[in-house]
Amino acid sequence: MTPALPFSSELVEHATGPLVHIRVGADGHPVGACAARLLRADRDRVWRVITDIDNMPSRVPMMQKIHRDPRHVTVHLRFGLSLFSANFAFKVEPVIDEGRSVELRYVSGEPHDLTIRQDLVAASDPAHTLLYTTIGFDVYSVGFLAKFFLKHHPEIRYGVYPGAALALLDSVRRTVER
DSSP, X not given: OOOOOSSOHHHHHHOSSOEEEEEEOTTSSEEEEEEEEEESSOHHHHHHXXXXXXXXXXXXXXXXXXXXXXXXXXXXXXXXXXXXEEEEEEEEEEEEETTTEEEEEEEEESSTTOEEEEEEEEOSSTTOEXXXXXXXXXXXXXXXXXXXXXXXXXXXXXXXXXHHHHHHHHHHHHHHTO
């Protein structure tokens, strides 16, 4: 079942840049975000890029490497901060709805409960495609450094999810519009 997308196709198609929707949990705090924008590339080109999971580290900031086994993908992340860096890894199961969406569903690792989803929607011009990128995870599960920053700067959680969704969306945009 396809989840409801937060923006109409018309709104995305006529926006002057990406649109972002923050999802909140029962406590009113952010738990994820969806970013959407018009890409100047046809649907087949965008589909080839979003299904090319093995090459995501060459496109996506923080992704260091990917390992595949028959059912799962393990993604290694590196978060650099001045002189320090933190490494994380998570395992996901790719779920592909041919020509429509690619979802990476959490299996194990950090951050907990991670889901990344990319949905394609037809634009009025077949040379263009609308892409919706959704991400959610437990921001408190990524170690002491994140917990420290979130404790002292709780406003950061309002930027983590939109930033992640926008970075993933923009990595696809840069690749397909080259």
